[in-house]
Structure formats: C-alpha cells, structure tokens
Amino acid sequence: MNIKNHQVRLAARPVGMPKASDWSYVEEPVREPREGEVLIKVLYLSLDPAMRGWMNDRKSYIPPVPVGDVMRALGLGQVIASKNPKFAVGDYVSGMPGAQEYVLSDGGGFFKIDPSLAPLPVYLSALGMPGMTAYFGLLETGQVKADDTVVVSAAAGAVGSVVGQIAKIKECRVVGIAGGEEKCRYLTDELGFDAAIDYKKEAVGQALRKSCPRGIDVYFDNVGGDILDAVLEQINLGARIVICGAISQYNNNGPLKGPSNYLSLLVNRATMKGMIILDYLPRYPEGMREIAGWIRAGRLKSREHIVDGLEKFPETLLMLFTGDNFGKLEIRVAKESGS
Helix, strand or coil: CCCEEEEEEECCCCCCCCCHHHEEEEEEECCCCCCCCEEEEEEEEECCCHHHHHCCCCCCCCCCCCCCCECCCCEEEEEEEECCCCCCCCCEEEECCCCECEEEECCCCCEEECCCCCCHHHHHCCCCHHHHHHHHHHHHHCCCCCCCEEEEECCCCHHHHHHHHHHHHCCCEEEEEECCHHHHHHHHHHCCCCEEEECCCCCHHHHHHHHCCCCEEEEEECCCHHHHHHHHCCEEEEEEEEECCCCCCCCCCCCCCCCCCCHHHHHCCCEEEECCHHHHHHHHHHHHHHHHHHHHCCCCCCCEEEEECHHHHHHHHHHHHHCCCCCEEEEECCCCCCC
16 A cells, blocks of 8 residues: 555644644555554544643643644544445544544544535534534533523634524523624624624623623633633523633643632522533434534534645644634545545
C-alpha cells in the first residue's frame, strides 16, 4: 500500500495561546490493515474549544494528549480498506480519528453515518458532539421548561446556536450573547432568538436587565469569566446554571477566574452544574433522532465554517479563541468521493 499519511502532532505543551512551535507536521507510510482493522480516509475534522484543555498536563475528564502524539480530534471519513466484518469499503464513519489524513482502527469508537440524510459536515455539528451537548445539556442538566427565560453565551457558536434553537422549540424566551453585529443579527433574524447582546459593544449586565425583564431561569455557559458573573446577578429563584465550557479562561497564564457572585446561588436556591457529553454517549441515538427531525421540519438550522487543508490546523484552531469562526469550525482534510 503506497499511501503517505500526514499528521499534526503535539510538539510542546502550550503556555497561553497555542503557537506554531507547539505543533509538528509529519509524514509516515500507511500499512495494510490487519485482521479486525479498518483503514479510514479522513474527510473532515472537528475543531473544538475542549482541545485546548486536552493539551494541558493536568487532571481532567479525559487524559491529556501526550507530547509527540497525534492531536486528538473528532472527525469523520470513509472506509477505504477493511478486514473488519462490521465495516465495508465505502462506509462513511464518524469517531475520533485525530488530526491526520488516514487512521487505522479496530473500529472501536467509530459508527456509521448516512450522507443521504444530511451533508457530512452536519454530522460534526448539529448531528454531532455540539448538537448532542446542546440537547442533553439544556434538557437534562438545565431542566428547561416552557416560559423559561434562557440565556446562552457564545450563542452563535456550534453548541450555543443549537441550545438557543432548542429552547425556542420548547417555547422559551431566548437571549443570546455573541461577539459582533453580524453574529447578533444571525441569532435574531435567522435563528429566531428573542434578543441578542453584543458583548464587544454593550455592557452585558445592563443589556441583560433590558432583555430579561423577568430575570433568568436557565443560563447555558460556554465562556465563564465576567459574563458568568453578570448573569449570576440576575438569576431567578431556582435558576439552573449549566457549565458547558469557559472559553474565556482556556488560555490564561495564571489562575482561572471563578465567579465572584456565587452567593447568588445561595440566595436564589439555584444550581450550577457541569455537564460533559461523554456521560450521554449511550443516548446519542435519542438526541440525533430528535435533532434530525427538527432539521427536516425546518425548525433547526446548522451552520458550518469549513477551512480547507490539514496543514492549516494550528492557525485554524486559534479562530476558536479569537472569535473569527462563524458556525461549527471544521477542517476539510480531503474531498468526498465523487466531489
């Protein structure tokens, strides 16, 4: 088999924002699959804020990526050789291939997807980890109910945009916090949010008081920091705070900034609970069925921001932390068959 595999490997643990020297771009030959293995050609990779945490050498919900290893990444691809009876050549599959062009696997962690039901990139967006995070985070952890006022940060991002749309489907008032006029218009004009707050131009606390006259029942937090504090000032009795991420803190060189207004949780008998999508893996089919139904019915939209070329991984990843992406950030590693 005369195939060369290009890989993005973690060369050093970043301090602050990742830089070019934290990565190496290497080439190695691809061997034939052994009995029970499949060879997958990677087509799309998912770039997610959680990647920054995976690069740190500290305890977390998942072990850190070892220095020298292929960078961990969700993705999808097509089986091009198989000695595993569960997979046939031509099958499209999704899983954790890592930041590389080809992956040999025993099939564990990969599942088949149907490109006739939705475009492939959607399986890394609304029908992938971000969509499932939004679905279970809002409905299970957030315990959302009709007439709740729901606030979501990073609302134009892959998770936040789906959170807001599901909240509208559940008949809530939805306020999104995003950066920039274009993203805020997208939330209200295209996704149907009731209001949007541009944190780059507005005082978030003041804007929340205007947009949430009945207070806040559910807050889906993707950013942490000052915005979390501003929300805690205005939560209602029995409010639910869903801690999904804290992107404003991921590249800090010093201690993380915790909520200074945490006593509001006591006063309002509110809850603040973290959620990790790995806890819901057995229930993925449930979430995918419902979200797919909403997409088919035109009730939920998925937006992807696709960059071409595996070699652009280092600079593309930074877009997550500068806010330059608009929608689910993905890298197209190779073109689909027939395209």
